[in-house]
Amino acid sequence: MTEPVVRIPDAKVALSTASVYPESTATAFEIAARLGYDGVEVMVWTDPVSQDIEALRRLSDYHQVPVLAVHAPCLLITQRVWSTDPWVKLQRARAAAEKLGASTVVVHPPFRWQRGYARDFVRGIWRMADETDVRFAVENMYPWRYRDREMLAYAPDWDVTKDDYRHFTVDLSHTSTARTDALAMIDRMGDRLAHIHLADGNGSAKDEHLVPGRGKQPCAELLERLASRGFDGHVVIEVNTRRAMSAAEREADLAEALAFTRLHLASPTGVPRP
Numbered sequence: 001m002t003e004p005v006v007r008i009p010d011a012k013v014a015l016s017t018a019s020v021y022p023e024s025t026a027t028a029f030e031i032a033a034r035l036g037y038d039g040v041e042v043m044v045w046t047d048p049v050s051q052d053i054e055a056l057r058r059l060s061d062y063h064q065v066p067v068l069a070v071h072a073p074c075l076l077i078t079q080r081v082w083s084t085d086p087w088v089k090l091q092r093a094r095a096a097a098e099k100l101g102a103s104t105v106v107v108h109p110p111f112r113w114q115r116g117y118a119r120d121f122v123r124g125i126w127r128m129a130d131e132t133d134v135r136f137a138v139e140n141m142y143p144w145r146y147r148d149r150e151m152l153a154y155a156p157d158w159d160v161t162k163d164d165y166r167h168f169t170v171d172l173s174h175t176s177t178a179r180t181d182a183l184a185m186i187d188r189m190g191d192r193l194a195h196i197h198l199a200d201g202n203g204s205a206k207d208e209h210l211v212p213g214r215g216k217q218p219c220a221e222l223l224e225r226l227a228s229r230g231f232d233g234h235v236v237i238e239v240n241t242r243r244a245m246s247a248a249e250r251e252a253d254l255a256e257a258l259a260f261t262r263l264h265l266a267s268p269t270g271v272p273r274p
Contacts, residue, residue, distance in 0.1 A: 009226060009227050009229075009230050009231045009232060009265060010230070010231075010232040011196075011226065011231045011232055011233055011234065011235050011265060012038035012039055012068060012234050012235070013037060013038050013234075013235050013236075013237070013258060013261050013262060013265075014032075014037055014038055014039045014040055014041050014068045014069065014234050014235070014236045014237070015028055015031065015032040015035075015037045015039075015040050015041070015236070015237050015254065015258075016028075016040070016041045016043055016071070016197070016236050016237060016238040016239075017029075017040055017041065017042050017043045017047075017050060018043040018045075018071075018238055019237055019238055019239050019240075019241060019254060019257075020241065020250065020254075021240075021241070021242060022242060023247075023250070024047055024049065025042065025043075025047045025049040025050045025056075025059070026049055026059055028040055029059040029060065029062075029063045029065050030063060031250075031251055031254060032063070032065045033063040033064065033065045034251075035251070035254060035255050035258055036258070037065070037237075037258060038066075038068070039065055039066040039067060039068035039234075040060075040065055040066075040067055040068065041067075041068060041069040041070070041071055041106070041234070041236045041238070042056060042067055042069070042070050042071065042096075042100075042102075043071045044070065044071060044072060044073040044078065044081060044082065044093065044096070045073060045075065045077065045078050045081060046077060046078065046081065051081060051082060053095075053096050053099050053100065056096075056100060057099070057100060060100065066101060066102075067097075067100040067101065067102045068102055068103065068104070068234050068236075069097070069102050069103065069104040069105070069106055069195065069234055069236065070093050070096050070097045070100070070102050070104070070105050070106070071093075071105075071106040072089055072090055072093035072105055072106065072107045072108075073089050073093075074086075074089075074107060074108035075108075086110065086114060086117045087117070087124065090105070090107060090128060090136070091128075093105045093107070094128065094132055094134050094136075097134045098132065098134060102134070103133075103134060103135060103234075104134065104135045104136075104137050104167075104194060104195050104233075104234060105134055105135070105136050105137070106137050106139055106169050106195060106197075107125070107136055107137070107138055107139065108138075108139050108141060108154070109121065109138060109139075109141060109154045109155065109156065109157065109158065109160060110154065110155055111153055111154060111155070112152065112153055112154060112155040114155075115155075118155035118156060121155075121156065122156065122163050122164060122165065125138060125165060125166075126164075126165075126166065129166050129167075135166070135167045135194050135195075136165075136166070136167060137167040137168055137169040137194045137195040138160045138165045138167070138168055138169065139160065139168075139169035139170075139171055139174070139195075139197070140158065140159060140160050140161070140168070140169070140170055140171055140174050140175065140178070140185065141153075141154045141158035141160075141174055141178070142158050142174050142175075142177040142178035142207070143158060143178060144205075145205040146205070158178060159178070159180070159185075161185060161188040161189060165192065166192065167192055167193075167194040167195070168189045168192050168193050168194060168195070169194070169195040169196070169197060170182065170185060170186055170189065170193060170195075170196055170197070171196075171197035171199070171238070172196075172197065172198060172199055172200065172201065172212075172217045172218075172219060172222065173197070173199040173200065173201045173207055173208055173209040173210070173217075173238070174197075174207065175201075175217065176200070176201025176202065176203055176204070176208065176215060176216070176217050177201060177203075177204065177205065177206070177207050177208070179203055182217055182218055182222060183218055183221060183222060183225065186222065186225070193231075193233070194233045194234075195233050195234055195236065196222075196226070196233065196234065196235040196236060197236050197238040198212050198219060198223075198235055198236065198237055198238065198257070198261060199211075199212065199217075199237075199238050199239050199240075200212050200213060200214050200215030200216070200217045200219055201215045201216070201217055202215045202216050203216060208240065209238060209239050209240040210239065210240070211239050211253050211256055211257050211260075212237075212239075212257055212260045212261065213256075213260050219260070219264070220260075220264045223235070223261060223264035223265050224264055224265075226265065227264075227265050227266070235261055235265070237254065237257045237258060237261065239253065239254070239257055241253050241254065
């Protein structure tokens with residue numbers, strides 16, 4: 001009997017700088033280098049270093065860790081980072097990606113109360129994508145829930161597969177919170193799936209971002225499916241380590257997440273049948 005062939009796709013495994021919070025962006029580069037990540041995704045937020053292209057370049061050069069993606073400042077806490085104009089934020093994210101050599105800008109759909117931005121969002125993302133080689137990968141979100149109430153906070157929709165985008169990001173903590181089928185979602189995304197935020201969840205109304213393998217999301221199955229397709233985008237570990245009791249515990253969580261990801265990207269079950 002022939003032994004199964006292990007196929008490892010060209011996908012690079014990156015560490016989101018958000019994964020070390022409340023530690024700094026600089027700490028994320030240091031940990032990524034020490035653990036052997038292929039690069040980082042910079043979450044642009046209130047840490048001044050995350051907003052400073054030259055500081056990020058110096059960190060990348062010093063640690064020999066490339067910036068593979070830039071996450072535009074789309075969170076509630078970053079409403080004033082890089083301007084209050086959401087289109088300016090995306091223009092600055094694209095410029096940062098181009099200067100740092102990153103291939104992808106991750107962007108959330110607008111909040112529903114950003115009416116003008118939401119109305120032109122799909123067309124505007126296409127316009128911006130046509131002006132650069134950087135991929136604008138729009139990320140799936142989720143309904144906001146409180147007890148038995150649900151609020152649709154994103155427009156045109158939290159399920160980004162309902163609209164026409166050139167590239168997508170799938171976030172498995174968000175599929176958990178939305179209580180939607182992650183594998184069905186990536187099938188709908190098809191070859192437009194460019195970017196993965198790998199995390200886990202138990203279906204809580206809170207966006208949990210657990211270490212992969214600690215929740216109920218099909219993290220292993222998704223990675224194996226990517227391997228079978230020869231996925232060549234980025235898989236970004238975006239987990240919550242705020243409850244870590246020490247720097248060593250945080251680093252152990254991030255090492256576990258990296259090992260899980262590499263293991264299942266190399267799974268023989270992901271090899272296509274002739």
